[in-house]
Amino acid sequence: MARTLEPESVACVGAGNVGRSWAIVFAQAGFAVKLYDSDTEAVRNRALPAVRQSLEDLVAAGLLAESRSVLDRIQPVASLDQAADGIVFAQESVKEDAQVKQEVFEKLGKFAPAGAILASSTSAIPGSQFMQTVREPERCVIAHPVNPPHLIPLVEICPSPWTSTDTVERCVDLMQRVGQEPIKVRREIPGFILNRLQFTLVGEALHLVGEGYCSPEDIDKVLKHGLAMRWAFIGPFEVAHLNATLGFQGFVDGLGHMMRTLARDAKVDYEWSPDLANRIHAILTQKTPVDKLPERQAWRDRRIMALRKHLQRAAVELDE
Amino acid sequence: MARTLEPESVACVGAGNVGRSWAIVFAQAGFAVKLYDSDTEAVRNRALPAVRQSLEDLVAAGLLAESRSVLDRIQPVASLDQAADGIVFAQESVKEDAQVKQEVFEKLGKFAPAGAILASSTSAIPGSQFMQTVREPERCVIAHPVNPPHLIPLVEICPSPWTSTDTVERCVDLMQRVGQEPIKVRREIPGFILNRLQFTLVGEALHLVGEGYCSPEDIDKVLKHGLAMRWAFIGPFEVAHLNATLGFQGFVDGLGHMMRTLARDAKVDYEWSPDLANRIHAILTQKTPVDKLPERQAWRDRRIMALRKHLQRAAVELDE
Numbered sequence: 001m002a003r004t005l006e007p008e009s010v011a012c013v014g015a016g017n018v019g020r021s022w023a024i025v026f027a028q029a030g031f032a033v034k035l036y037d038s039d040t041e042a043v044r045n046r047a048l049p050a051v052r053q054s055l056e057d058l059v060a061a062g063l064l065a066e067s068r069s070v071l072d073r074i075q076p077v078a079s080l081d082q083a084a085d086g087i088v089f090a091q092e093s094v095k096e097d098a099q100v101k102q103e104v105f106e107k108l109g110k111f112a113p114a115g116a117i118l119a120s121s122t123s124a125i126p127g128s129q130f131m132q133t134v135r136e137p138e139r140c141v142i143a144h145p146v147n148p149p150h151l152i153p154l155v156e157i158c159p160s161p162w163t164s165t166d167t168v169e170r171c172v173d174l175m176q177r178v179g180q181e182p183i184k185v186r187r188e189i190p191g192f193i194l195n196r197l198q199f200t201l202v203g204e205a206l207h208l209v210g211e212g213y214c215s216p217e218d219i220d221k222v223l224k225h226g227l228a229m230r231w232a233f234i235g236p237f238e239v240a241h242l243n244a245t246l247g248f249q250g251f252v253d254g255l256g257h258m259m260r261t262l263a264r265d266a267k268v269d270y271e272w273s274p275d276l277a278n279r280i281h282a283i284l285t286q287k288t289p290v291d292k293l294p295e296r297q298a299w300r301d302r303r304i305m306a307l308r309k310h311l312q313r314a315a316v317e318l319d320e
Numbered sequence: 321m322a323r324t325l326e327p328e329s330v331a332c333v334g335a336g337n338v339g340r341s342w343a344i345v346f347a348q349a350g351f352a353v354k355l356y357d358s359d360t361e362a363v364r365n366r367a368l369p370a371v372r373q374s375l376e377d378l379v380a381a382g383l384l385a386e387s388r389s390v391l392d393r394i395q396p397v398a399s400l401d402q403a404a405d406g407i408v409f410a411q412e413s414v415k416e417d418a419q420v421k422q423e424v425f426e427k428l429g430k431f432a433p434a435g436a437i438l439a440s441s442t443s444a445i446p447g448s449q450f451m452q453t454v455r456e457p458e459r460c461v462i463a464h465p466v467n468p469p470h471l472i473p474l475v476e477i478c479p480s481p482w483t484s485t486d487t488v489e490r491c492v493d494l495m496q497r498v499g500q501e502p503i504k505v506r507r508e509i510p511g512f513i514l515n516r517l518q519f520t521l522v523g524e525a526l527h528l529v530g531e532g533y534c535s536p537e538d539i540d541k542v543l544k545h546g547l548a549m550r551w552a553f554i555g556p557f558e559v560a561h562l563n564a565t566l567g568f569q570g571f572v573d574g575l576g577h578m579m580r581t582l583a584r585d586a587k588v589d590y591e592w593s594p595d596l597a598n599r600i601h602a603i604l605t606q607k608t609p610v611d612k613l614p615e616r617q618a619w620r621d622r623r624i625m626a627l628r629k630h631l632q633r634a635a636v637e638l639d640e
Contacts, residue, residue, distance in 0.1 A: 124578045146546045147563065154546030181545040183538040191582040193534050194542045200524040201517050202556050203583030214513050218503040220555025222514045225501035226466045226474030231548035233623050235540025236522050241604040242617050243467065249601040256597070258444050260589070262511040263523030269584045277576070281569040284561040297562050302638050303553050310630040318622050 007032045007073070011083040011090040011112075013104055015039075015047035015076075018121050019093035021148035023047075024054055026091075027073040028064065028150070029178035035076050036083035038094075043076040054150065054301075061305035080104065084111035089174060091143060093121040102130035109135035117171055119143035123195060126188045127160025138164035141171050144192055149180065151304045156192045158185035203268030209280065210272050216280045233311060327352045327393070331403040331410040331432075333424055335359075335367035335396075338441050339413035341468035343367075344374055346411075347393040348384065348470070349498035355396050356403035358414075363396040374470065374621075381625035400424065404431035409494060411463065413441040422450035429455035437491055439463035443515060446508045447480025458484035461491050464512055469500065471624045476512045478505035523588030529600065530592050536600045553631060 007030055012023045015037035027033045037043045051074060055067035064070065077083045084090060090108050094100055101120060108118050118140045120127065131140040141163045146152040157171050168184060175182040185192050191199065205219045230239045237248065244250035252259070288296045327350055332343045335357035347353045357363045371394060375387035384390070397403045404410060410428050414420055421440060428438050438460045440447065451460040461483045466472040477491050488504060495502040505512050511519065525539045550559045557568065564570035572579070608616045 124575075146549075152546060152549045154542060154549075156542075181541055183534060183541050185538075186533055189528075189533050190585055191578070193528055193538060194546050195578070196528065196582050196586060197521050197524055197539075197542060198547055198556065199579045199582040200586040200588060201521045202560075202579060203586070204517055204520040204588075205556060208509075208513055208516065213506055213509050214503060216557045218505075218513060219517075220557050221501055221503050222474060222476075222517060223551040223555040224553055226472060226514050227518055228548045228551035229466075229472050229474075229624055229627060230620070231543040232552040232627060233544055234620065235543040236518065236525060237536045237540050237600060237604060238608075240522075241601075241608065242613065242620050245613070247601060247608070247610050247613060248604050249597060252597040252601075258511070258515070259519045259522060262516050262519040264589045265510055266516060266520040266523070266588050268520060268524075268586050268588055269580070277569060277572040280557060281561075281567060281572075284557060284568050288558075288561065288567070290567050293562065293565070293567060299638065300550070300554065300562050303634055304549055306634045306638060307549060307552060307630065310627065310634075314623055314626045314630075318619065318626060 008088045009034060009086055011036060011077075011087045011108070013037075013080065013083060013090060013092045013108070014094035014121075015043045016093065018145065018147055018149065019091075020047040020051050021054070021150045022091045022093060022121070022145070023074050024051060024058075024070070024150040025178050025180065026089075027070045031073065031178070033074045034083045034087070035074055036078075036080060040076070040078055048074070048076065054148075057301065057305065058150075061302065061309060063305055063309060080107045081111045084108050084116075087112055087116050089117045089119065089171075091119050091121060096122060096124060098125050098129040101125065102133065105130055105134045105140060109137075109140075115139060117141065117167055117174070119171060121145055124191065126190065127158065127163065128188060131160045131162060137162035139167050141167050142192070143171060143175065143182075144194070145180075146194065148301070151301060151308065153179065153181040153308075154194065155180045155182050156185055156194060157182050158188065158192050160188065200268050203270055204266045206272040206276065207267040207270035210270060210276045216283050232307070233314070328408045329354060329406055331356060331397075331407045331428070332413065333357075333400065333403060333410060333428070334413035334415075334441075335363045336413060338465065338467055338469065339411070340367040340371050341374070341470045342411045342413060342441070342465070343394050344371060344378075344390070344470040345498050345500065346409075347390045351393065351498070353394045354403045354407070355394055356398075356400060360396070360398055368394070368396065374468075377621065377625065378470075381622065382629060383625055400427045401431045404428050404436075407432055407436050409437045409439065409491075411439050411441060416442060416444060418445050418449040421445065422453065425450055425454045425460060429457075429460075435459060437461065437487055437494070439491060441465055444511065446510065447478065447483065448508060451480045451482060457482035459487050461487050462512070463491060463495065463502075464514070465500075466514065468621070471621060471628065473499065473501040473628075474514065475500045475502050476505055476514060477502050478508065478512050480508065520588050523590055524586045526592040526596065527587040527590035530590060530596045536603050552627070553634070 009032040010026045011034045012019050013036050023033045023035050058064035120142050127142050142158040144156040172182045240251040241248040329352040330346045331354045332339050333356050343353045343355050378384035440462050462478040464476040466474050492502045560571040561568040
């Protein structure tokens with residue numbers, strides 16, 4: 001994408017939690033952001049105030065120098081037509097419904113300049129279910145974030161069968177330019193990579209709790225006081241590489257048998273009952289009742305910001 | 321355990337990476353530690369210098385005020401007899417071999433005072449395979465740490481069929497007293513909780529890499545820039561609880577279908593080939609060749625120490 005004197009513009013379509021967080025990502029990186037939602041009232045009454053709060057939180061956490069200029073780059077627009085006009089990139093974050101997404105994509109395809117990338121935040125709907133009928137389907141791609149994307153940088157770039165390699169590469173470049181950490185999923189697969197890994201682990205966790213081997217709190221402790229203390233800065237393959245004298249190969253030579261045995265013994269497709277979900281919910285609400293969730297979510301976001309700042313600092317101070 | 325004027329003593333049996341890290345845990349908490357290894361030379365020539373280095377690293381990281389008094393509390397001993405004499409607790413961290421462990425436990429059972437807890441660090445051998453023949457088998461229990469335990473606090477307390485409830489409770493108390501984060505596994509299961517979750521996730525990761533959906537680096541990125549940015553301070557169940565307006569129940573009502581679909585679609589028992597392990601090893605060694613592993617392991621430990629310090633500080637400064 002050529003840089004011009006005018007900031008390039010992007011459209012964020014859908015102004016819920018995910019859409020407005022994307023608006024922050026792009027505005028922080030200097031883009032002019034057009035924020036659109038079919039509920040135009042909600043943009044002014046809920047999304048923009050929430051964006052303002054998030055920006056103030058970033059400043060308080062030391063992750064942003066000042067919020068005003070970022071906020072000024074986010075402009076609400078009244079139609080998809082206006083949203084798509086002159087953009088280089090659109091990020092769709094509307095309802096998880098293939099038909100709704102298809103309608104939005106068709107309109108974006110019609111109104112956006114030729115070559116502008118049209119990306120979807122969907123976490124579960126393959127692009128092949130809503131991208132085929134769009135004008136220039138080769139520029140449509142999935143860019144699945146982790147919620148909220150302005151705090152958690154990973155984003156999964158996944159093509160539909162019609163997506164061009166050029167679109168994937170330009171989308172990866174753009175995501176890097178705005179400070180995200182993109183990975184390329186090579187071809188369509190349900191749940192991409194992140195949610196497959198997440199719900200595979202959660203499936204086995206439900207099995208272990210459901211069969212009475214441990215409590216839900218124990219599962220959370222195993223992650224936060226155990227596994228994630230390494231995964232937060234090295235992933236599972238590098239953990240294995242560093243856990244054997246001869247590296248990953250040595251790890252597999254020594255423990256491959258155990259790895260296979262435990263994986264075979266796992267019951268990730270455990271048929272957990274509504275009653276089990278209920279029991280877990282009851283335990284979680286003892287600590288955080290449903291009416292205290294917004295408060296605890298704000299706490300979670302402060303903790304993510306502090307963690308991100310720590311990780312950035314540690315990468316500078318402690319990395320070879 | 322009654323507190324006396326003399327510090328209580330514990331035995332650390334096996335002075336490899338895990339055993340000497342346990343020695344630090346107990347010595348830091350004020351216990352008199354008797355460190356024993358069948359290779360007595362290795363204790364003086366390798367284990368104690370490594371302990372000294374680790375203690376200096378803890379001081380440098382701001383996690384320990386001074387190292388001298390801690391080091392002074394760790395005394396090498398020349399026999400299992402001496403190691404077990406007068407102890408309240410023994411932590412065995414010898415070779416992962418049921419027969420070797422059985423011999424060590426039988427001797428500990430013979431020499432240790434009645435009621436002293438005998439714990440094993442095994443990560444893969446169920447207690448029922450080496451604890452039955454010990455004197456007072458009801459005091460034998462597994463206390464499986466994450467490596468290294470003086471940096472990563474999680475420890476899994478798992479009974480054998482003969483372990484008494486009292487032993488489990490006293491072991492949990494002791495672990496809390498020395499600053500670890502114990503969870504109780506309710507009954508024997510291969511791999512306990514942590515390694516089942518770990519190798520279930522790794523199994524699906526091998527499937528995704530093996531079938532060409534993504535690269536090994538992508539898997540590591542998904543964890544470190546995505547999933548672990550929440551798991552490092554809230555586990556997967558609380559993540560779900562905070563990701564829906566109505567909490568965990570709302571999450572399951574809305575996304576339970578996706579959770580089940582992805583879990584069913586996972587192939588955690590994927591038959592990965594030696595060739596796949598080889599390819600992953602080759603990629604990991606591009607970044608860290610085998611001869612640079614000790615350096616990178618030292619870096620990993622510095623990063624864990626910095627992360628732990630961050631998590632401790634954040635818990636004080638940001639928690640409600």
